[in-house]
Amino acid sequence: MTGATPDALLRLRIVFGTEAMLGPGKADLLELIAETGSISAAGRRMGMSYKRAWSLVEVMNAIFRAPLVVSSRGGAKGGGAALTDEGVAVLAAYRRVEAQLAEVAAEDVATLTAMLRDIPDGK
Amino acid sequence: MTGATPDALLRLRIVFGTEAMLGPGKADLLELIAETGSISAAGRRMGMSYKRAWSLVEVMNAIFRAPLVVSSRGGAKGGGAALTDEGVAVLAAYRRVEAQLAEVAAEDVATLTAMLRDIPDGK
DNA sequence: CGGTGATATGTCCGGTGAAACATATCGATT
DNA sequence: AATCGATATGTTTCACCGGACATATCACCG
Numbered sequence: 592m593t594g595a596t597p598d599a600l601l602r603l604r605i606v607f608g609t610e611a612m613l614g615p616g617k618a619d620l621l622e623l624i625a626e627t628g629s630i631s632a633a634g635r636r637m638g639m640s641y642k643r644a645w646s647l648v649e650v651m652n653a654i655f656r657a658p659l660v661v662s663s664r665g666g667a668k669g670g671g672a673a674l675t676d677e678g679v680a681v682l683a684a685y686r687r688v689e690a691q692l693a694e695v696a697a698e699d700v701a702t703l704t705a706m707l708r709d710i711p712d713g714k
Numbered sequence: 715m716t717g718a719t720p721d722a723l724l725r726l727r728i729v730f731g732t733e734a735m736l737g738p739g740k741a742d743l744l745e746l747i748a749e750t751g752s753i754s755a756a757g758r759r760m761g762m763s764y765k766r767a768w769s770l771v772e773v774m775n776a777i778f779r780a781p782l783v784v785s786s787r788g789g790a791k792g793g794g795a796a797l798t799d800e801g802v803a804v805l806a807a808y809r810r811v812e813a814q815l816a817e818v819a820a821e822d823v824a825t826l827t828a829m830l831r832d833i834p835d836g837k
Numbered sequence: 838c839g840g841t842g843a844t845a846t847g848t849c850c851g852g853t854g855a856a857a858c859a860t861a862t863c864g865a866t867t
Numbered sequence: 868a869a870t871c872g873a874t875a876t877g878t879t880t881c882a883c884c885g886g887a888c889a890t891a892t893c894a895c896c897g
Contacts (some may be wrong), residue, residue: 604725665864669872691818699807788894814854
């Protein structure tokens with residue numbers, strides 16, 4: 592039961608190059624980092640190992656000119672992480688596209704759903 | 715180098731249940747089956763084994779009430795496959811959503827692209 | 838009736854990505 | 868200086884997906 596992402600009806604991935612891409616996983620992670628102020632806490636909430644969460648952050652920071660996440664070690668609470676302005680902007684852009692997608696896709700998705708054999712779980 | 719899909723800027727996946735989903739791979743496959751009249755030819759074009767192509771078709775036919783692809787064995791040319799009306803409809807719906815997505819996402823995608831470190835290949 | 842070419846399926850095997858485990862490091866606070 | 872919690876990173880193991888093979892089957896046509 593990895594249960595990575597609950598189950599969004601529409602999953603969007605923005606592919607930049609061969610390696611660089613932004614999907615639901617990284618977006619959710621960004622959001623949770625902003626919310627929790629910690630990479631590990633964010634990863635925990637998503638049910639992924641700290642290692643994985645951290646490596647995703649590493650990738651994101653690598654593909655963008657400016658880092659999306661800044662982190663600090665040590666200190667009273669051990670450390671922490673936060674989104675930079677760029678991180679906030681990237682997350683916002685992704686969410687915006689997601690929302691607009693949901694809007695324009697609604698009709699066709701309804702059509703497709705109606706053609707399905709059975710509804711696995713009343714989503 | 716599987717190189718399934720060259721590199722679409724926007725990859726869309728419509729998730730129905732836990733197993734049932736429709737993404738670029740299945741959509742492209744449907745399109746190529748319609749075009750070639752053959753599962754194996756379609757798979758070949760996409761650089762995938764016949765087995766894989768066939769299994770994708772199997773899944774699609776399973777999750778929808780009516781099969782999207784009908785196939786026949788034997789005959790002068792050995793056999794063949796074609797899309798049903800439902801198959802055509804599903805493909806059309808998917809492509810429509812894709813197109814609309816590209817439209818509404820253009821601006822934000824441009825923003826994100828501008829924030830990237832380097833352009834891998836002038837896509 | 839045998840050749841043909843594509844569908845239909847099964848098995849095996851290897852590579853890949855992720856999980857699991859293991860540390861090392863840092864620095865404000867106490 | 869000792870503690871604490873989170874960052875930072877390496878290594879090893881493992882499960883799973885997909886590719887490569889291997890066949891069986893079918894029906895039209897020459």
